Amino acid sequence: MSEDVHAAEVTLGRIETEVALLMRLGEATRRGTGTMEHRLLDRAAYVILRHLDAAGPQNVSALAARLNLDGSTVTRQVSALQRDGLISRTPDPADGRGTVISTTAAGLQRMAAVRAARTRLYGDILAAWPEADRETLADMLHRLNEALDARNRRR
Amino acid sequence: MSEDVHAAEVTLGRIETEVALLMRLGEATRRGTGTMEHRLLDRAAYVILRHLDAAGPQNVSALAARLNLDGSTVTRQVSALQRDGLISRTPDPADGRGTVISTTAAGLQRMAAVRAARTRLYGDILAAWPEADRETLADMLHRLNEALDARNRRR
DNA sequence: CCCAGATAGCTGTATGGTACAGGTATTTTT
DNA sequence: AAAAATACCTGTACCATACAGCTATCTGGG
Numbered sequence: 299m300s301e302d303v304h305a306a307e308v309t310l311g312r313i314e315t316e317v318a319l320l321m322r323l324g325e326a327t328r329r330g331t332g333t334m335e336h337r338l339l340d341r342a343a344y345v346i347l348r349h350l351d352a353a354g355p356q357n358v359s360a361l362a363a364r365l366n367l368d369g370s371t372v373t374r375q376v377s378a379l380q381r382d383g384l385i386s387r388t389p390d391p392a393d394g395r396g397t398v399i400s401t402t403a404a405g406l407q408r409m410a411a412v413r414a415a416r417t418r419l420y421g422d423i424l425a426a427w428p429e430a431d432r433e434t435l436a437d438m439l440h441r442l443n444e445a446l447d448a449r450n451r452r453r
Numbered sequence: 454m455s456e457d458v459h460a461a462e463v464t465l466g467r468i469e470t471e472v473a474l475l476m477r478l479g480e481a482t483r484r485g486t487g488t489m490e491h492r493l494l495d496r497a498a499y500v501i502l503r504h505l506d507a508a509g510p511q512n513v514s515a516l517a518a519r520l521n522l523d524g525s526t527v528t529r530q531v532s533a534l535q536r537d538g539l540i541s542r543t544p545d546p547a548d549g550r551g552t553v554i555s556t557t558a559a560g561l562q563r564m565a566a567v568r569a570a571r572t573r574l575y576g577d578i579l580a581a582w583p584e585a586d587r588e589t590l591a592d593m594l595h596r597l598n599e600a601l602d603a604r605n606r607r608r
Numbered sequence: 609c610c611c612a613g614a615t616a617g618c619t620g621t622a623t624g625g626t627a628c629a630g631g632t633a634t635t636t637t638t
Numbered sequence: 639a640a641a642a643a644t645a646c647c648t649g650t651a652c653c654a655t656a657c658a659g660c661t662a663t664c665t666g667g668g
Binding site for chain 1 (some may be wrong): 475
């Protein structure tokens, strides 16, 4: 029984290590990939466009809550995106304080290009993996994200 | 056959999405966890201490290469760690230009405390997961990191 | 053996992403 | 209608990082 406890701790330690490593490697990969698609859209902008595409137009607060970001951060990101013509702001008809953020056609197109480039990148990185393993990876990552999100949202 | 290709692209897209999401969530979790263990050691410091612990004393260049960081970044991180008494610098006896970085007892202890806190955190996040799934997750993350690392190192 | 080039590390400077505090306009609650 | 809450924006600050340029040292071909 103490062996079970020990095994569980070892596994958690491994997960902790690998997530920390992935954060670093992901960052390094993102930087190193540059020059083509990375210059087109920085990470935050990409995530915002992805979310707008998936969940539809919404105001700054909703975006901030969903992305676990401070409202001021989203305000600035959105301003930059607007400057580049990738999103548009319109007053919220239902709330005079609010501003609804929507993607523009250019934003969607840019996002799709970056997404395609990133997908290609993963195809390269995982070239040697059988499809079944890739699916397992995708499933595990998805479940991990759900668990992380639930935990963040809980507090 | 075209179905296989399509399935593969869908999977890669999922992986791309989930990794991007994990980067954001991991960041949010790290920030949100704060106040206890996170203030003790920022992310870069933690990774450096982990690596020194695992791979032994080494100079700044070796650390930078291994962690995919610029030398100047490591220099600054190491300076901060030294200021806090968590690592020590000694001249490299075999190379007058070099400086060997080693963990101190305090550094190891701090690192272990942070590690324990983070492991506990993952235990919390993955509380509902059976051990077998956790092991699968750990395996998949490990293999993903290997693949990422290989790809980064290749260029 | 010596100098040219490489390397190790440090410092100056710049950028990006983020948070927090505070301000204003608007909505909701009482 | 006043008070409280909310939405957004702006000022400011911090951290992690990169790149360029500097000095000190090492190394290999003449």
